[in-house]
Amino acid sequence: MPSVDRVLVVGAGSAGAAVATLLADTGVSVDLIEAKSDISALGSGITLQGNALRVLDRLGVLDACLAEGWAGDALVLRAPDAEATVLAELAEHRSGGPDLPASMGMYRPDLARILVARAQRAGAKLRLSTTIDSLRQDDTGVDVRFADGYAARYDLVVAADGVRSATRRLLEIPLETRSVGMGVWRVFAPRPREVLGSQAYYGGPCYTAGYTPTSESMLYAFLTEDAQDRTVLSPQQTVETVRELIAAYHGPWDEIRASVTDPARIHYTWTEAHLLAAPWHRGRVVLIGDAVHTCPPTLAQGAAMALEDAAVLVEMLATVDNVDEDLLTRFAERRLPRVEAVVDASVQIARWQLDGIDGDVPGLMGRIAAMTSEEP
Numbered sequence: 001m002p003s004v005d006r007v008l009v010v011g012a013g014s015a016g017a018a019v020a021t022l023l024a025d026t027g028v029s030v031d032l033i034e035a036k037s038d039i040s041a042l043g044s045g046i047t048l049q050g051n052a053l054r055v056l057d058r059l060g061v062l063d064a065c066l067a068e069g070w071a072g073d074a075l076v077l078r079a080p081d082a083e084a085t086v087l088a089e090l091a092e093h094r095s096g097g098p099d100l101p102a103s104m105g106m107y108r109p110d111l112a113r114i115l116v117a118r119a120q121r122a123g124a125k126l127r128l129s130t131t132i133d134s135l136r137q138d139d140t141g142v143d144v145r146f147a148d149g150y151a152a153r154y155d156l157v158v159a160a161d162g163v164r165s166a167t168r169r170l171l172e173i174p175l176e177t178r179s180v181g182m183g184v185w186r187v188f189a190p191r192p193r194e195v196l197g198s199q200a201y202y203g204g205p206c207y208t209a210g211y212t213p214t215s216e217s218m219l220y221a222f223l224t225e226d227a228q229d230r231t232v233l234s235p236q237q238t239v240e241t242v243r244e245l246i247a248a249y250h251g252p253w254d255e256i257r258a259s260v261t262d263p264a265r266i267h268y269t270w271t272e273a274h275l276l277a278a279p280w281h282r283g284r285v286v287l288i289g290d291a292v293h294t295c296p297p298t299l300a301q302g303a304a305m306a307l308e309d310a311a312v313l314v315e316m317l318a319t320v321d322n323v324d325e326d327l328l329t330r331f332a333e334r335r336l337p338r339v340e341a342v343v344d345a346s347v348q349i350a351r352w353q354l355d356g357i358d359g360d361v362p363g364l365m366g367r368i369a370a371m372t373s374e375e376p
């Protein structure tokens with residue numbers, strides 16, 4: 001790649017692994033650092049929409065992901081009644097194009113492992129258990145000192161270090177991350193044989209209760225509620241609380257509920273939102289993914305946006321001889337309208353649910369699906 005020879009990527013999540021792969025594929029020397037001591041991911045399952053699958057395809061890992069995950073093309077809506085009455089079966093939009101499934105459920109650690117292994121095969125050098133201690137930049141590069149004692153100079157630093165990005169703080173970029181007011185329980189459980197795709201129940205004690213298969217044998221279930229302090233619960237109380245919430249739902253939930261016994265398979269998170277106005281860089285350090293935009297998972301678009309950031313950044317780097325402020329400003333300006341639409345729509349749907357407003361959710365989802373069907 002003419003514009004950069006040596007790049008540091010901070011954070012081996014979806015955005016970081018993708019950008020490392022695409023750069024290393026073009027012969028760029030890439031260091032990929034990860035704060036954690038292993039490649040894992042919390043939260044059991046993830047839904048990847050068609051536009052995310054399009055980037056996985058570009059990365060050459062789509063088949064590997066499809067082999068581990070569970071592709072789907074429809075969403076079944078059911079009532080929170082004793083029969084779990086089926087209300088509708090909705091065909092999902094194939095936003096990645098007609099050749100790709102509408103969405104795929106996947107076990108997060110499987111996705112992380114596949115993406116990082118691909119980056120390493122491309123030639124990216126992965127270092128675990130390390131972070132940036134300090135960075136100093138001039139017109140031609142960035143000098144970085146790492147917590148593990150290593151130091152190096154790079155043409156570009158790509159910070160993909162997530163919602164609480166330490167690089168963002170190092171650069172003193174102010175950004176307020178707000179709680180949306182909604183908490184999400186996620187449970188990893190065996191897949192009842194009758195569950196062949198995503199199903200959602202609206203109403204009952206939770207705003208939404210649903211599940212998505214992540215493989216032949218497993219699924220992840222989610223239950224949303226008002227955000228509250230659940231850290232006070234003991235592991236046993238965590239299991240009991242989730243079983244109690246599930247008890248209001250039936251159909252396949254009955255079998256899922258019976259399998260909820262292990263607190264290690266339950267995660268609770270508050271949903272949050274933030275969006276950084278352009279630019280997303282300072283000098284030769286550029287931020288991507290959750291480090292600059294995050295939203296509640298009401299549209300399941302967070303990882304898709306992070307993967308798209310990676311693909312667009314590398315595409316734009318290939319078009320110039322020198323990476324400069326102009327290129328990095330144009331990158332954020334190109335991404336911002338699309339990302340902003342996703343963040344706003346995701347927050348809007350959560351707000352409608354929290355405020356008990358019967359908003360036009362299908363209409364909003366349809367508009368986002370139409371937008372994300374376009375190439376980023």
Ligand SMILES: Cc1cc2nc3c(=O)[nH]c(=O)nc-3n(C[C@H](O)[C@H](O)[C@H](O)COP(=O)(O)OP(=O)(O)OC[C@H]3O[C@@H](n4cnc5c(N)ncnc54)[C@H](O)[C@@H]3O)c2cc1C
Pocket residue numbers: 010011012013014015016033034035036043045046047048049052130131132160161162163165166167184269270271288289290291297300301302303304305306
């Ligand atoms: C409850 C919930 C459900 C969700 N469900 C979905 C869904 O179904 N579909 C979807 O598309 N999105 C979903 N999302 C959003 C999605 O998880 C994120 O948008 C996506 O993971 C962002 O990817 P990323 O690579 O930018 O950040 P991350 O995945 O957070 O990766 C950042 C990486 O950087 C590492 N790191 C952090 N700090 C440092 C540091 N200082 N130095 C080095 N490394 C560091 C972290 O350990 C991590 O590996 C959900 C989010 C939540 C909260």
